[in-house]
Amino acid sequence: MDLLISNLAHGFGVAMSFDNLLFAxxxxxxxxxxxxxxxxxxxxxxxxxxxxxxxxPATTAIIMLAGIYYGAQYGGSTTAILLNLPGEVSSVVTTLxxxxxxxxxxxxxxLTISAVGSFIAGSVATLLVAASGPLLxxxxxxxxxxxxxxxxxxxxxxxxxxxxxxxxxxxxxxxxGVALGLVGTDVQTGQQRFTFGVPELSxxxxxxxxxxxxxxxxEIILNLERPxxxxxxxxxxxxxxxxxxxxxxxxxxxxxxxIIGSVLGILPGxxxxxxxxxxxxxxxxxxxxxxxxxxxxxxxVAGPEAANNAAAQTSFIPLLTxxxxxxAVMALMVGALIIQGIQPGPxxxxxxxxxxxxxxxxxxxxxxxxxxxxxxxxxxxxxxxxVPYKYMYPAILxxxxxxxxxxxxxxxxxxxxxxFGILGYVFNKLKMEPAPLLVGFVLGPMMEEHLRRAMLLSxxxxxxxxxxxxxxxxxxxxxxALGLMLLPGLRKKKEEAMAG
Amino acid sequence: MKINAKDLASGIFLLVLAGLGLWLNMDHTLGNARRxxxxxxxxxxxxxxxxxxxxxxxxxxxxxxxPLEKWTKIDFVTLALAIAAGLLGxxxxxTVPALSTNWYALGLSxxxxxxxxxxxxxxxxxxxxxxxxSLFGVLLDAGGLFLSIAxxxxxxxxxxxxxxxxxxxxxxxxxIALCWWVFIHELDIRVNIWPTxx
Numbered sequence: 001m002d003l004l005i006s007n008l009a010h011g012f013g014v015a016m017s018f019d020n021l022l023f024a025x026x027x028x029x030x031x032x033x034x035x036x037x038x039x040x041x042x043x044x045x046x047x048x049x050x051x052x053x054x055x056x057p058a059t060t061a062i063i064m065l066a067g068i069y070y071g072a073q074y075g076g077s078t079t080a081i082l083l084n085l086p087g088e089v090s091s092v093v094t095t096l097x098x099x100x101x102x103x104x105x106x107x108x109x110x111l112t113i114s115a116v117g118s119f120i121a122g123s124v125a126t127l128l129v130a131a132s133g134p135l136l137x138x139x140x141x142x143x144x145x146x147x148x149x150x151x152x153x154x155x156x157x158x159x160x161x162x163x164x165x166x167x168x169x170x171x172x173x174x175x176x177g178v179a180l181g182l183v184g185t186d187v188q189t190g191q192q193r194f195t196f197g198v199p200e201l202s203x204x205x206x207x208x209x210x211x212x213x214x215x216x217x218x219e220i221i222l223n224l225e226r227p228x229x230x231x232x233x234x235x236x237x238x239x240x241x242x243x244x245x246x247x248x249x250x251x252x253x254x255x256x257x258x259i260i261g262s263v264l265g266i267l268p269g270x271x272x273x274x275x276x277x278x279x280x281x282x283x284x285x286x287x288x289x290x291x292x293x294x295x296x297x298x299x300x301v302a303g304p305e306a307a308n309n310a311a312a313q314t315s316f317i318p319l320l321t322x323x324x325x326x327x328a329v330m331a332l333m334v335g336a337l338i339i340q341g342i343q344p345g346p347x348x349x350x351x352x353x354x355x356x357x358x359x360x361x362x363x364x365x366x367x368x369x370x371x372x373x374x375x376x377x378x379x380x381x382x383x384x385x386x387v388p389y390k391y392m393y394p395a396i397l398x399x400x401x402x403x404x405x406x407x408x409x410x411x412x413x414x415x416x417x418x419x420f421g422i423l424g425y426v427f428n429k430l431k432m433e434p435a436p437l438l439v440g441f442v443l444g445p446m447m448e449e450h451l452r453r454a455m456l457l458s459x460x461x462x463x464x465x466x467x468x469x470x471x472x473x474x475x476x477x478x479x480x481a482l483g484l485m486l487l488p489g490l491r492k493k494k495e496e497a498m499a500g
Numbered sequence: 501m502k503i504n505a506k507d508l509a510s511g512i513f514l515l516v517l518a519g520l521g522l523w524l525n526m527d528h529t530l531g532n533a534r535r536x537x538x539x540x541x542x543x544x545x546x547x548x549x550x551x552x553x554x555x556x557x558x559x560x561x562x563x564x565x566x567p568l569e570k571w572t573k574i575d576f577v578t579l580a581l582a583i584a585a586g587l588l589g590x591x592x593x594x595t596v597p598a599l600s601t602n603w604y605a606l607g608l609s610x611x612x613x614x615x616x617x618x619x620x621x622x623x624x625x626x627x628x629x630x631x632x633x634s635l636f637g638v639l640l641d642a643g644g645l646f647l648s649i650a651x652x653x654x655x656x657x658x659x660x661x662x663x664x665x666x667x668x669x670x671x672x673x674x675x676i677a678l679c680w681w682v683f684i685h686e687l688d689i690r691v692n693i694w695p696t697x698x
Contacts, residue, residue, distance in 0.1 A: 394656055452536045
């Protein structure tokens with residue numbers, strides 16, 4: 001306990017430095033902005049800003065990128081409540097009760113409970129990250145190559161199973177991601193693989209180019225093809241204060257949302273959107289006000305909003321302790337760390353204490369900032385919604401183009417982004433979910449390394465994966481996760497949950 | 501029989517890709533399970549992908565209807581022409597010595613292909629956005645940052661019918677100022693700002 005406190009004190013020291021505070025604020029502001037705006041999500045934004053973070057120290061860069069992710073959870077609810085449009089995927093369910101509340105004249109109350117609920121959940125989840133981080137790290141240090149391989153396999157499978165749409169196609173996308181990760185120089189023999197003699201490819205496909213193309217560029221094209229949804233503000237914000245009854249009804253929902261969100265965030269493949277769906281289902285079944293669901297029940301806002309923010313924080317746990325990204329945003333974080341020369345993994349807590357504890361403390365500071373950014377300044381964000389998309393997409397495109405060029409000062413990366421933009425467009429038209437692809441791309445090269453090491457140690461015997469207890473347990477969970485999804489009943493449940 | 505066309509196309513896409521991967525992987529030594537060569541992991545991955553592609557392909561015949569979007573004749577024609585022009589253009593342009601550096605041949609052939617694609621209304625959004633971005637790449641070195649941004653934004657503006665010349669001009673000025681501040685003033689990236697070809 002003393003150690004935890006001294007570590008947190010160290011973390012606050014790091015997080016309170018002028019630069020880190022400034023970039024946490026910047027991340028929170030950008031996150032809120034893209035959260036409010038429908039049509040641009042955290043994955044696209046973080047990939048867009050990835051090149052800009054290269055020049056900064058690693059801690060500052062990650063603090064800002066993290067701020068964008070959880071900031072988007074705050075911002076997304078504003079659009080959902082006021083306009084019945086989800087600003088983010090994770091706020092889809094907030095539209096259900098939140099917009100009804102707005103039409104009942106309680107928009108202000110819905111905004112307040114979503115911000116305060118998010119803040120409470122975020123604070124609890126941050127503590128959880130701080131407490132569980134070092135514990136999990138110790139477990140992780142006893143992992144051998146075979147265990148790592150199985151763990152990453154589990155991460156890949158769960159990220160596919162929990163992705164939207166067909167499980168089969170998501171698994172195929174994960175494998176495709178691993179395949180794309182093969183491009184480049186083989187680490188052990190130095191042989192060029194799938195590079196077609198292009199020197200630019202010998203370091204592998206550029207991560208930022210791929211993420212920007214598949215998420216940023218193809219999103220622009222898809223948004224432009226859809227007729228623009230004119231945002232019409234139908235309801236007045238009204239009083240931001242909650243009545244005593246509303247407070248009483250929300251507290252249990254926030255508590256439940258925090259718990260379910262924290263758990264679902266830690267799961268590989270989990271994350272904010274899954275958590276908010278899970279919490280909504282739970283509130284509809286368990287809360288006292290369930291009879292009012294569909295007519296603006298405050299529980300249906302408080303629970304999911306707490307859950308998605310809790311999950312946004314706890315999804316950092318697998319990344320910071322095991323080096324395994326649990327969703328596409330975390331895959332981008334791995335990319336950012338690797339570019340900074342830091343190999344994410346269990347040794348990060350010891351070797352990068354500034355990064356680990358600084359990030360945790362800045363998350364809490366960021367949550368305080370977001371509370372201020374979102375509640376009193378709500379009018380400013382509503383104004384932002386009036387900016388038409390036709391003025392936004394040229395800016396996104398320009399930032400993509402310059403950003404991707406500046407990574408290596410090479411126009412090849414610009415053309416690679418164009419190529420991945422086409423690919424992302426095709427994926428969307430064929431209903432192939434691109435998020436698992438990114439996770440596969442990041443984990444693929446690490447998996448190959450661990451597989452080769454494990455097989456070398458076992459003298460070529462595959463049984464090592466079953467003989468080591470940790471690996472065996474992980475593989476059983478893999479099989480269970482895949483097996484469960486083959487059951488028609490569960491598959492239907494998942495589809496229902498995803499459809500909201 | 502209800503064919504899920506989206507899954508059918510996905511299946512074919514995966515099968516072709518896996519086949520291509522396995523074929524390209526023939527150059528790499530496989531090694532054995534104990535000492536894996538550079539070709540071992542790709543072999544596993546692409547066989548797995550081939551299997552998954554086959555399952556997606558087969559199950560698409562029983563997946564219920566999910567048709568692809570309707571393609572008009574001009575969509576097909578422009579796509580075929582664009583691919584042909586792009587490939588042919590690359591072959592021809594890469595023989596020109598002046599274009600052999602800085603990926604000019606690649607960039608120009610993408611631009612040509614995208615302009616052909618833009619003839620069809622169905623592809624216009626995709627083609628103009630990507631043509632703008634490719635032109636940015638082609639122009640950046642000789643034309644400088646400001647000119648490339650201007651051209652990119654103007655070309656990409658054709659993707660949205662609601663754009664008016666004045667609005668686009670304002671967009672260009674604003675973005676040039678913003679990018680100068682962010683990328684040149686703050687981040688100091690190494691890039692030409694003004695044209696160098698005079």
